[in-house]
Amino acid sequence: MTDQEILAGLAEIVDEIAGVPADEVTPEKNFVDDLDIDSLSMVEIAVAAQDKFGVEIPDEQLKDLKTVQDVVNYVSKNS
Amino acid sequence: MNGARVLAFGGYQPDKVVTNDDLAKIVDTSDEWIRSRVGIESRRVAADDETVADMAEAAGAKALAASGLSPSSIDLVIVATCSPEVPLPNAAATVAHRLGLVAPGAYDLNAACAGFCYALGAASDAVRAGSARNVLVIGSEKMTSWIDWTDRSTCIIFADGAGAAVVGPSAKGEPGGIGPVVWGSAGDQAHKITVTSRTGAIRQDGQAVFRWATTALHPVALEACARAGVTPADISAFIPHQANLRIIEAIARRLGIPRDRVADDIVHAGNTSSASIPLALSRMAEQGRLQPGTPALLLGFGAGLSYAAQVITVP
Numbered sequence: 001m002t003d004q005e006i007l008a009g010l011a012e013i014v015d016e017i018a019g020v021p022a023d024e025v026t027p028e029k030n031f032v033d034d035l036d037i038d039s040l041s042m043v044e045i046a047v048a049a050q051d052k053f054g055v056e057i058p059d060e061q062l063k064d065l066k067t068v069q070d071v072v073n074y075v076s077k078n079s
Numbered sequence: 080m081n082g083a084r085v086l087a088f089g090g091y092q093p094d095k096v097v098t099n100d101d102l103a104k105i106v107d108t109s110d111e112w113i114r115s116r117v118g119i120e121s122r123r124v125a126a127d128d129e130t131v132a133d134m135a136e137a138a139g140a141k142a143l144a145a146s147g148l149s150p151s152s153i154d155l156v157i158v159a160t161c162s163p164e165v166p167l168p169n170a171a172a173t174v175a176h177r178l179g180l181v182a183p184g185a186y187d188l189n190a191a192c193a194g195f196c197y198a199l200g201a202a203s204d205a206v207r208a209g210s211a212r213n214v215l216v217i218g219s220e221k222m223t224s225w226i227d228w229t230d231r232s233t234c235i236i237f238a239d240g241a242g243a244a245v246v247g248p249s250a251k252g253e254p255g256g257i258g259p260v261v262w263g264s265a266g267d268q269a270h271k272i273t274v275t276s277r278t279g280a281i282r283q284d285g286q287a288v289f290r291w292a293t294t295a296l297h298p299v300a301l302e303a304c305a306r307a308g309v310t311p312a313d314i315s316a317f318i319p320h321q322a323n324l325r326i327i328e329a330i331a332r333r334l335g336i337p338r339d340r341v342a343d344d345i346v347h348a349g350n351t352s353s354a355s356i357p358l359a360l361s362r363m364a365e366q367g368r369l370q371p372g373t374p375a376l377l378l379g380f381g382a383g384l385s386y387a388a389q390v391i392t393v394p
Contacts, residue, residue, distance in 0.1 A: 047294055
């Protein structure tokens with residue numbers, strides 16, 4: 001899966017769970033500061049990402065994934 | 080074997096209302112933050128001298144009156160609680176005596192927030208096996224006695240109250256009205272919700288519990304439906320433990336149960352642990368949101384970690 005495909009899939013998830021339009025989910029965005037996503041929504045996003053990409057994102061890891069690019073990199077590296 | 084069914088419900092809440100704004104005066108939080116994270120607008124807090132047994136008695140009296148049964152026909156009282164003031168005596172025997180019951184079997188049960196579903200399962204089994212004619216099942220909690228009012232991750236969630244149900248035999252020729260309980264535990268995650276000493280406070284790893292609750296529990300609910308011979312589409316009311324509105328909504332979404340069929344008592348009751356399901360049931364009954372004769376799905380889950388679900392026929 002290319003980074004572009006992961007980004008598109010992640011944007012769909014963020015749209016569905018947090019109601020942030022997919023086209024606003026761009027690599028440099030910070031989940032908390034830019035997209036107004038809280039810690040519980042991040043857990044839901046991680047669970048949905050696991051279903052979609054087959055990559056587990058544990059809670060310990062989640063706190064280090066601050067931007068959209070961080071998640072794309074993590075999924076890319078671990079898939 | 081005989082069938083068992085729920086005959087009636089009853090609920091009790093303490094008088095004192097604590098709003099989010101009240102909490103914002105004592106801890107760094109806000110009404111908006113609490114609503115968005117847990118969905119609670121206000122909760123009830125017991126008086127200093129009000130006990131788990133007092134609240135259990137009040138809820139039990141209502142359920143007993145609603146059932147129309149005489150006190151002498153109750154053979155067993157089970158109080159689900161994880162917040163008794165004292166280790167001894169148990170609450171159940173005191174409650175039985177105060178309600179004028181005639182020396183029934185009486186025990187307390189601790190399965191934390193799953194306690195009511197465990198107690199209901201035990202009550203159903205006792206009636207079906209012939210160990211009791213009728214059973215008074217109560218969930219009663221004074222969770223605020225385990226609260227650290229400087230811990231903003233827990234003090235905004237927990238509250239006090241009690242709820243009760245009377246379980247008795249199904250009418251002759253009628254099918255049972257309480258489906259098999261589907262229960263289980265995940266002791267490997269025991270450390271995620273704890274009170275570690277008698278003078279301690281409740282601590283929880285909220286994020287981890289949220290992940291568990293939103294991923295591990297809908298299969299339990301589905302199995303309870305299957306064991307009762309119904310599908311989620313047949314469920315007229317879904318009453319999950321009132322832990323957090325976002326957990327409730329996430330589980331309901333996975334089950335495909337529309338929101339108007341889902342209990343949202345947490346908004347004004349807070350998280351009352353084992354009391355939350357019977358309290359929500361009695362409020363929904365009062366509001367006319369329950370349809371007699373239809374299947375309702377109950378799902379309890381919490382510290383242990385422990386969980387239980389069953390389908391009941393609405394009385």
